[in-house]
Amino acid sequence: MSAGSFAYADVWQTDIITISIVDNNYNTESRINSIQYTITGENIHKEKYAGWNQALRTLNSTAPKLKLVEEKGDVQIKLVNYKSVKKHSGDTKLESNYPGVTSKGTITIYNINDLSSAELQMLMRHELGHVLGLGHSINATDLMHPTIPYYDSYISQANLIEIKSMYG
Numbered sequence: 001m002s003a004g005s006f007a008y009a010d011v012w013q014t015d016i017i018t019i020s021i022v023d024n025n026y027n028t029e030s031r032i033n034s035i036q037y038t039i040t041g042e043n044i045h046k047e048k049y050a051g052w053n054q055a056l057r058t059l060n061s062t063a064p065k066l067k068l069v070e071e072k073g074d075v076q077i078k079l080v081n082y083k084s085v086k087k088h089s090g091d092t093k094l095e096s097n098y099p100g101v102t103s104k105g106t107i108t109i110y111n112i113n114d115l116s117s118a119e120l121q122m123l124m125r126h127e128l129g130h131v132l133g134l135g136h137s138i139n140a141t142d143l144m145h146p147t148i149p150y151y152d153s154y155i156s157q158a159n160l161i162e163i164k165s166m167y168g
């Protein structure tokens with residue numbers, strides 16, 4: 001499954017990035033729960049994380065945490081049931097008000113009706129990595145590889161080391 005996105009080196013200057021899901025026919029409770037799991041999910045095993053906040057808590061870093069909110073968030077997630085023109089399964093677009101500082105973003109997840117919960121989680125984990133500022137990895141077994149490894153799509157120490165290098 002291919003997830004296209006830009007590699008941004010920009011960072012957020014906030015403690016919490018608020019995230020909301022656009023209200024449409026596709027934001028079902030089960031999908032909201034899947035997305036929530038990629039934020040607050042527990043360790044899969046030692047040093048592999050299902051949720052970004054659990055992973056980020058292990059770092060002594062100023063990197064922000066993520067929070068799913070009802071009102072419009074800094075980042076909006078759009079679940080849509082059409083194909084991406086670039087044939088991506090997901091995309092993240094980030095905007096900055098000041099050079100080097102991310103201020104808002106949009107995640108689009110395409111072909112939502114064709115995705116299992118596991119696939120939606122995999123894509124969201126990857127796109128939230130972009131939101132935090134991660135670019136693509138050349139390592140085919142890494143969550144941030146452009147083609148996400150289906151059987152190992154968790155947040156790793158390598159991802160966290162990169163975040164630490166960006167945020168300190």
Ligand SMILES: [Zn+2]
Pocket residue numbers: 003004005006126130136144145146
């Ligand atoms: Zn990507």
